[in-house]
Amino acid sequence: MNTKVLIVGAGPVGLTLAVDLGQRGIDCILVEQKEAPEFQPKMERCNARTMEIYRRMGLADKIRAAGLRSDICMNVYIVLTLDQPPLIEFPFPSVDDARKEGETVNDGTLPLEPYQLISQYTLEPLLKAEAEALPSVDVRYGCKFLSFTQTDQSVSAEVQYSDGRTEVLESVYMVGCDGGSSNVRKQLDIKLRGDGNISQLRQALFRCDDLFDSIPMGIGPGKGRHYHVADGQSTFLIMQDSTKHFTLHSQVESDEDMKTMFERTIAMPLDYEMINCNRWRQNLLLADRYRDDRVFLAGDAVHLVIPTGGLGMNTGVGDATDLSWKLAAVLSGWGGSGLLDSYEVERHQIGDRNVGASRYASNGRRKWRSLCGPQMFEQSPAGDGARANLTQIADVEQRKTNEMIGAELGYRYVQSPVIWEEPGGPEHLFRDYVPTSWPGARLPHVRLDDGSAIQDALPRGYVLLCLNGTTDGGSDLAAAFAKTGAPFDTLAIDCQAAKDIYQRDFLLIRPDLHIVWRGNEPHQDADHLASVAAGHRSIMDAIN
Numbered sequence: 001m002n003t004k005v006l007i008v009g010a011g012p013v014g015l016t017l018a019v020d021l022g023q024r025g026i027d028c029i030l031v032e033q034k035e036a037p038e039f040q041p042k043m044e045r046c047n048a049r050t051m052e053i054y055r056r057m058g059l060a061d062k063i064r065a066a067g068l069r070s071d072i073c074m075n076v077y078i079v080l081t082l083d084q085p086p087l088i089e090f091p092f093p094s095v096d097d098a099r100k101e102g103e104t105v106n107d108g109t110l111p112l113e114p115y116q117l118i119s120q121y122t123l124e125p126l127l128k129a130e131a132e133a134l135p136s137v138d139v140r141y142g143c144k145f146l147s148f149t150q151t152d153q154s155v156s157a158e159v160q161y162s163d164g165r166t167e168v169l170e171s172v173y174m175v176g177c178d179g180g181s182s183n184v185r186k187q188l189d190i191k192l193r194g195d196g197n198i199s200q201l202r203q204a205l206f207r208c209d210d211l212f213d214s215i216p217m218g219i220g221p222g223k224g225r226h227y228h229v230a231d232g233q234s235t236f237l238i239m240q241d242s243t244k245h246f247t248l249h250s251q252v253e254s255d256e257d258m259k260t261m262f263e264r265t266i267a268m269p270l271d272y273e274m275i276n277c278n279r280w281r282q283n284l285l286l287a288d289r290y291r292d293d294r295v296f297l298a299g300d301a302v303h304l305v306i307p308t309g310g311l312g313m314n315t316g317v318g319d320a321t322d323l324s325w326k327l328a329a330v331l332s333g334w335g336g337s338g339l340l341d342s343y344e345v346e347r348h349q350i351g352d353r354n355v356g357a358s359r360y361a362s363n364g365r366r367k368w369r370s371l372c373g374p375q376m377f378e379q380s381p382a383g384d385g386a387r388a389n390l391t392q393i394a395d396v397e398q399r400k401t402n403e404m405i406g407a408e409l410g411y412r413y414v415q416s417p418v419i420w421e422e423p424g425g426p427e428h429l430f431r432d433y434v435p436t437s438w439p440g441a442r443l444p445h446v447r448l449d450d451g452s453a454i455q456d457a458l459p460r461g462y463v464l465l466c467l468n469g470t471t472d473g474g475s476d477l478a479a480a481f482a483k484t485g486a487p488f489d490t491l492a493i494d495c496q497a498a499k500d501i502y503q504r505d506f507l508l509i510r511p512d513l514h515i516v517w518r519g520n521e522p523h524q525d526a527d528h529l530a531s532v533a534a535g536h537r538s539i540m541d542a543i544n
Contacts, residue, residue, distance in 0.1 A: 003029040003138065004331050006157055006171035008145045008184055010034070012043065012120065013299030013316035014177030015127035020057060020324035022134030024460075026331055029169060030131060031143040031159055037124035039275065041205055041240055041247045043313035044119050044225075047408045049442070050314045051113035052455065053321050056513070059130065060113055066126050067118030068225075068241045070095035074117065075224035076402050078368075078394055080377060081267035082215050082237075087230060088391050090402055094221065108435030108444035108501040111409055112453050117225060119240045120313070145183060148174060150294050173327060175296045177320070180283070182301035188292045192285040192304065194355060198362075199282045201234060201249050204258040208272035212243040228398070229265055230390060232373040237265055245275075282306045282362070286355050290344040296323060303351040305358035308365055309404040309430075315354045318411075319347050325460075325511040329535070334485035336535030338417045346413040357407045357430045364400035368393045405433045413440035413514060418535050420508075420517035437502040443513045446498045454498060458509060461487025462516075462533060465507040469494040473506060473522040480530035487511075488530075508533065 005021055007014045010032030018030045046054065046063065054060045064070065074092035093101070098114035131137045142162035149156050155174040160166045176184025185192075215223050229235035235250040250261045255277040262272065287302035299316030323343050329335025368390060375386040406429035413419055419440045426436050435444035446454045458465075462481060464474045474490035481488035504518040508529065516533045523529045531537035 001154065001172065002169045003027045003171050004173070005029075005327055006031070006155065006169055006174040008157075008174065008176050009178035009182075009299075009301075010037075010124070010128065010139070010141065011177060011179065011299065011316075012123055012127060012313050013320050014175075015124065015131055016317050017175060017177060017298065017320040017324055018131045018137050018139070019059075019127060019134065020321060021328060022131060022137035023057060024325065024328040025136055026328045027136045027138075029138040029140060029171070031145055031169075032139075032141045033144040035142045035162060037121065037128060039121045039205070040278075041203075041238070041245070042120040043123075043307075044117060044238060044240060044247070045310050046116045046118060046123070046317075047310050047314045048111035048113055048115050048405070049408045050317045051116055052111060052445075052513075053317060055113050056455070056460070059126075062126060063118055063123065064095065064116055066122050066241070067116045068243070069221065072221040072223065072243070073097070073218070074115070075218065075222070076226040076228070076398070077217060077224050078228045078230055078390075078398065080230060081265060082211075082217075082227060083267040086217050087387055088394055088398075089217070089224075090398065092402065106447050106497050108446055109433060110445060112445040112455050117239075117241055119242075119245070122241055145178065147187060148184070148295070150174075155294050172331065173294050173296065175298055175323065176301050177299045177316070178301055180285075180300045180304045182297065184295065185287060185297055185301050188289075188295060188297075190287050190289050190292070190297070192287055194283070194285040195359075196283050196285055197281045198284065198306070199234070199251070200279060201251050201282070202255065202258055202277060202279050204248050204255070204262070204277040205240075205275045206246050206248060206262055206272050207244055207275060208246060208266070208270055209244050210270050211246060211266055211268070211272075212239065214268055214270060227265070230372045230376045230387075233261070234369060235261055235265060284355050284359050284362075286348075286351050290348050290351075291340075296343065298323060298347075302348075303355055305355055306362040308358055308361035308401040309407065311354040311358050311404065311407060314408070315351060318350060321512055322347055326535075329486070334534060336531075336537075338532075338535030338538070340535070342416045342418045342535065346416050349414060350411050353411065353428060354407060357404060360430060361401040361404070364397035368397045400431070403431045406430045409433045409442060411442070412436075412438060416440060417538060418510075418516070418533055419514075420529060420532060420539055435501050437504055437507055437515055437518050439515050439517055441515055443507070443509055443515055444501055446495065446501055448493065448495045448498070454493065454495075455513060457491060457493075458513065459487070459489050460511050461489060462511065463488070463509045464490045465502075465509055466490060466492045466505065467495075467499050467502060467507070468492075468505045476522060476526035477508070477530060480526040481534070483527070484530055484534040484536060486530070486534045
């Protein structure tokens with residue numbers, strides 16, 4: 001056996017999975033066809049939940065240091081050109097301002113970590129370095145996945161190195177994180193369902209050192225990150241993390257036309273360089289399955305969304321962190337088969353929900369963009385009326401793209417075999433986040449009386465959070481978890497804010513900070529609860 005887990009694909013999802021497995025001491029090999037991370041922008045924002053995940057992995061500060069400066073705001077604009085006042089401005093705070101708000105609000109509605117703008121070409125090398133520094137992780141670039149077979153005991157994958165040499169790698173499990181055209185998914189004959197090839201655009205990456213400081217809207221760092229041009233070609237300019245690079249999307253005929261569109265959009269005589277240009281298609285697709293025996297899929301291999309709402313890579317990071325601790329549990333000997341079964345149950349529903357959220361947001365953008373065209377640029381009463389109508393519609397519809405905090409923080413696992421289900425549950429919302437301790441939900445962020453975050457106080461195993469100020473009620477559950485071999489701690493918290501938000505005296509939290517069970521009294525069958533949480537028994541055993 002060469003390794004415990006073979007990971008195919010070294011985008012942010014595969015790299016996050018490798019780092020998390022490595023931090024848990026699980027041997028893994030990560031193979032990537034590219035010789036090195038590419039200078040391609042793709043994703044450009046880690047959302048709040050992703051930053052919480054990276055904080056738990058000890059990476060949040062490094063990501064912030066590498067990404068956009070913390071004093072620069074995240075405003076979104078709809079414009080005609082960048083040298084004119086915007087038609088409409090959507091203000092969004094800088095990281096510094098978001099943190100200041102977090103210091104004054106402690107009702108569970110805000111995340112522990114604000115979002116962070118960081119380009120994929122910055123994030124990937126950072127994660128690669130973290131993975132390579134872990135002794136249990138073997139990172140192999142220039143190594144192409146060819147094919148695989150699997151048995152009841154292992155997976156055998158043939159790979160080819162850039163020098164033409166081939167090798168068969170044996171692993172206990174394999175995870176395909178190899179993108180929308182995933183070869184792993186295709187060999188499993190797992191289909192993508194939904195809306196494909198909705199529209200086609202070109203994306204070009206430009207370097208323009210003086211553009212950020214030259215944009216007249218905003219003062220100092222109060223510029224913006226997204227500039228939607230109200231033309232009929234879906235033109236869209238995105239600032240990258242250096243403030244020196246910008247990505248332009250537009251429906252034009254040729255790569256050369258992208259230069260013309262860039263010049264027309266910035267409308268200022270600035271020196272620039274077009275670094276690369278590619279075509280891409282908008283898709284809203286979800287895989288039928290996320291697993292086939294010992295082979296799992298994650299990230300774009302199982303869900304493809306339109307980048308509205310920031311739910312692409314961020315959903316993939318959620319896949320990676322859900323799967324990682326479960327693989328580690330089973331490979332370490334204490335996790336039951338229910339843990340691996342729960343991966344598809346939990347993440348498929350989130351993939352489905354986030355594809356729906358992306359559709360909701362993209363429909364909103366499409367609605368106001370349908371009003372765009374040459375009339376927007378006319379200096380006439382008709383032009384004034386067209387711009388006024390656009391502004392009114394876009395003020396409602398564009399917000400659907402940029403206000404997705406419910407999808408980011410409020411996702412909740414339903415009917416998971418490793419969650420102690422309660423009947424009912426709060427509504428799943430895309431745009432609004434209502435903190436809850438309902439089983440399956442992420443533990444809402446609360447600052448304790450000493451100013452520290454409750455998430456930071458929780459170990460990386462299972463934790464019984466005791467809000468009555470004493471751990472006396474946790475002894476039976478501690479004994480029950482000891483029988484499974486799973487890591488378990490009890491933590492007593494005496495904090496009124498936490499009591500107000502969580503509304504129960506006892507909460508069982510699992511390693512990824514999702515809530516397994518809650519109650520005002522210790523669970524009446526601690527052995528059963530521990531067995532369900534660790535994947536060894538079904539909750540239905542208590543009924544049958």
